Amino acid sequence: MALAEIDRNLLHRCLGHQPRAWEDFVDRFVGLVVHVVNHSAHSRGIRLSAPDRDDLVGEVFVSLLANDLAVLRRFEGKSSLATYLTVIARRVVVKKLLAHTGVTNLGNGAAEVSADDRHEQRLQDRDQVERLLGQLDGQEADVVRMFHLEGKTYGEISRVVGLPENSVGPLLSRARLKMRRRADQPTG
Secondary structure, eight states: OOOOHHHHHHHHHHHTTOTTHHHHHHHHHHHHHHHHHHHHHHHTTOOOOHHHHHHHHHHHHHHHHHHHHHHHHTOOSSSOHHHHHHHHHHHHHHHHHHHTTTOSOSSSSOOSSOHHHHHHHHHHHHHHHHHHHTTSOHHHHHHHIIIIITOOOHHHHHHHHTOOHHHHHHHHHHHHHHHHHHHHSOOO
């Protein structure tokens, strides 16, 4: 999807530091960022309290503001702004969640699961991931490991494995599909 004119204007206003541009930007995309935070946490089995969710949403917007809006300046307009922001938000949130390994409590909210239960679940999940990674070919396994377990970006993965950056996403999708199919097969 191409960049919508409303988003092009909003981006131009933000990059030009025009009055109320940042507030309008946040108003337009806060729902998207909240959704990405909720989905990222849920897909990792992490329950967030409202303050934890708000902290992560804030982290995403702080990352967008960093270095004079450097992330927004790098946007090339090859997708919708919402798609670009979804990718950026997901990366920020996943890095924060990974930095707090086994987190159900990122801030002041009450933990929902005991530390022993989280540790046991992480060990089981890691064992399953390692078993499934062992069933992928070398490059697929490396890319999945770097992206999902190490939190590397497509660019970082591209440099390490020598693939074009735009090939990393499709390779990840194919590898995930293989892992899903193998995980669904009965063992025995």
